Amino acid sequence: MITLTPSISFDWGGHATDVGLSNLSNNFLYASAVVLALAMMSFALDLAGHPGRMARAAEAAETSAGATAEAAAGSGGTTVLERTSEKTPAIPEKRQWAGIGMSLSWLGMLLLAACVVLRSASVGRPPLGNMYEFAIVGAFFVMGAFLVWSLKSDVRSLGIFVVGPTLLTEMLAALVFYTAASQLLPSLKNYWLSIHVTVAILSVAFFTIAFSTTILYFVQKWREDIHDTKFTFMDAVPGSEVMDRTTYGLLIIAFPLWTFTVIAGAIWAQKAWGHYWGWDPKEVWSLVIWVVYAAYLHARATAGWSGKKAAYIALAGFGCVLFNFCVVNIFIVGMHSYSGM
Known part of the structure; x- marks a missing residue:
C-alpha cells in the first residue's frame, strides 16, 4: 500500500x-x-x-x-x-x-x-x-x-x-x-491562531480599503463644494456620494468579521490563560475599534447620518486600527506582545 x-x-x-x-x-x-x-x-x-x-x-x-x-x-x-x-x-x-x-x-x-x-x-x-x-x-x-x-x-x-x-x-x-x-512562542501553538488572526487580518484589509474611500470622499466633497476646475484629473474618480456609499458597504462587511475576531480572541484566551477577558491592552483596543465602528453603523442606520459626520467616525475607527497595530504591538507590554520586534 x-x-x-x-x-x-x-x-x-x-x-x-x-x-x-x-x-x-x-x-x-x-x-x-x-x-x-x-x-x-x-x-x-x-x-x-x-x-x-x-x-x-x-x-x-x-x-x-x-x-x-x-x-x-x-x-x-x-x-x-x-x-x-x-x-x-x-x-x-x-x-x-x-x-x-x-x-x-x-x-x-x-x-x-x-x-x-x-x-x-x-x-x-x-x-x-x-x-x-x-x-x-x-x-x-x-x-x-x-x-x-x-x-x-x-x-x-x-x-x-x-x-x-x-x-x-x-x-x-x-x-x-x-x-x-x-518558530512560534509556546502560547501561540494553537489552531485558534489560524482562525482568530486570519479573520482579524481580513477585516483590517476591508478597514484599509474603506479608509481610502473615506479620504476620497473628503477630497471629492471639497472639490464639489468649491466647484473645482483645477484638479480635473480627479473627475475620473466617482463623486462624494458614491464614495460615501462605498465606505458604508465596505464597513458593513468588515464589522461582522471584526466582531468574530473579538469573540474568537476571547475563546482562545480562555483556552490559553483560563479567562475570557483580562483587560490586556490588545483586548481593550480591539474592543475600542469594535465600539467606534459600531457607532458608525448605528449612526447611519438609526440617525440617518451620512457624509462628513459619518466619515469622521470612520476615520476615527481606522486611527484606532493603526494605533492597535503600530503602537500597542510595539510599545505597550502585555500578554499579546508577539510583534517579534
Whole structure:
C-alpha cells in the first residue's frame, strides 16, 4: 500500500526553519513591491490623461451630433435622425494605462501570494506569528479584495488609492517590521491562531480599503463644494456620494468579521490563560475599534447620518486600527506582545 503525505504540514514548532525558502520569500516580496510601484505609476498616468480623454470624448460627441443633424436635415424627417443615432453610438476611449495598472496589480498580488506561501513553508506553520507576517498577509488580503471587486465593478480609477497603501505596507514590512523566520512562542501553538488572526487580518484589509474611500470622499466633497476646475484629473474618480456609499458597504462587511475576531480572541484566551477577558491592552483596543465602528453603523442606520459626520467616525475607527497595530504591538507590554520586534 502506498501512503501519500503532504509535503508541507503544520506541526506548530517541530519544523526546522528553512533559511533558503525564507530568503526566497523575501525576494518575492521585493519583486511584488517593484511591480506594484509600476502599477501605481500606470494608474497615475491614467488619471493624468483623464482631462484629455474627456475633451476628446466631447469633441467626438459634437462631431457625431453635427453629422446626425446634417443627415436629418437632408432627409427631411426624424426617422432618419433616430436611425442615424442608432448607427453611431458613443464608444468610450480605451484606457490603456488603467489596463496596464490592473494587469500589474494582478501580477503583484501573485508575487505577494508566493511570498506568503514560501514564508509559511519555511517555518511549517501559517505565517501569522509576528508583525512582519501580519503585514505581508494583510497586504495580500487588501490586493485580493480589491482585485475580486474589480471583476464585478469598474474600480480602475481607485487603483492608485488602494495599491498605494498596499505598497507602503510592503515597504514597512521589509524595512521596519521584518523578523527572521522562526518558530512560534509556546502560547501561540494553537489552531485558534489560524482562525482568530486570519479573520482579524481580513477585516483590517476591508478597514484599509474603506479608509481610502473615506479620504476620497473628503477630497471629492471639497472639490464639489468649491466647484473645482483645477484638479480635473480627479473627475475620473466617482463623486462624494458614491464614495460615501462605498465606505458604508465596505464597513458593513468588515464589522461582522471584526466582531468574530473579538469573540474568537476571547475563546482562545480562555483556552490559553483560563479567562475570557483580562483587560490586556490588545483586548481593550480591539474592543475600542469594535465600539467606534459600531457607532458608525448605528449612526447611519438609526440617525440617518451620512457624509462628513459619518466619515469622521470612520476615520476615527481606522486611527484606532493603526494605533492597535503600530503602537500597542510595539510599545505597550502585555500578554499579546508577539510583534517579534
